Amino acid sequence: MVKLDFDLDFKKGNGLIPAIAQDCNTGEVLMLAYMNQASFNETLSSGKATYYSRSRQALWEKGETSGHVQYVREIRVDCDHDTVLLQVEQVGGAACHKGYKSCFFSIVENNELKILDKKVFDPEKVYKSVKGI
Amino acid sequence: MVKLDFDLDFKKGNGLIPAIAQDCNTGEVLMLAYMNQASFNETLSSGKATYYSRSRQALWEKGETSGHVQYVREIRVDCDHDTVLLQVEQVGGAACHKGYKSCFFSIVENNELKILDKKVFDPEKVYKSVKGI
Numbered sequence: 041m042v043k044l045d046f047d048l049d050f051k052k053g054n055g056l057i058p059a060i061a062q063d064c065n066t067g068e069v070l071m072l073a074y075m076n077q078a079s080f081n082e083t084l085s086s087g088k089a090t091y092y093s094r095s096r097q098a099l100w101e102k103g104e105t106s107g108h109v110q111y112v113r114e115i116r117v118d119c120d121h122d123t124v125l126l127q128v129e130q131v132g133g134a135a136c137h138k139g140y141k142s143c144f145f146s147i148v149e150n151n152e153l154k155i156l157d158k159k160v161f162d163p164e165k166v167y168k169s170v171k172g173i
Numbered sequence: 174m175v176k177l178d179f180d181l182d183f184k185k186g187n188g189l190i191p192a193i194a195q196d197c198n199t200g201e202v203l204m205l206a207y208m209n210q211a212s213f214n215e216t217l218s219s220g221k222a223t224y225y226s227r228s229r230q231a232l233w234e235k236g237e238t239s240g241h242v243q244y245v246r247e248i249r250v251d252c253d254h255d256t257v258l259l260q261v262e263q264v265g266g267a268a269c270h271k272g273y274k275s276c277f278f279s280i281v282e283n284n285e286l287k288i289l290d291k292k293v294f295d296p297e298k299v300y301k302s303v304k305g306i
Contacts, residue, residue, distance in 0.1 A: 117279045
């Protein structure tokens, strides 16, 4: 069991804090998800990014269905202790369930949203087994 | 007035979405704050990062008291349209009100929190005029 010598501030976010995942090799921001205390502790003890899914209301080990696990190389905490920043090794080269390396594949240009990046995998294939259930 | 050709999803966060600010030159993640629709629009039209302060419940142009303005070079939106990523030029070289370049100046080591970075300014001096009011 993980015993922490510091507190994170989960109160402001109704038990959740945002967690940013950054590629430890390239510095690219891959995604943002949420953590509760249990998912933070699980991340620390397993070494794999484990978030809290707001839609499923359950712990969610990133990559548990896609195989695109995130190995956590470093965890930083911000000045208010209400956000964490994970430096991760992204297995499969892609974090986004839509097939892109980063979830931030769209850019605002002239008040429109344009897709800037290219897919690195086909979500239809990767999530096939899950959809087939 | 800004007219957007896309929607951001503010519902899940009670009218707010997280906004990550990343140094456009170094890739360092500087801070995370929140935006409502008005602050997002203001950021677009002014070119300066404008957040929504949850404690003050008001729009907050980053750097309005410290001078540490963030000029926005690029705005990215994530796959769910519920998080934005700003590439910013950080005036004064520091984003954190505690004097550090990044708000993420602490690292988790052996279940303890350790300060890794060094201050680049003295908050007592920068915020002196504000405190003196």
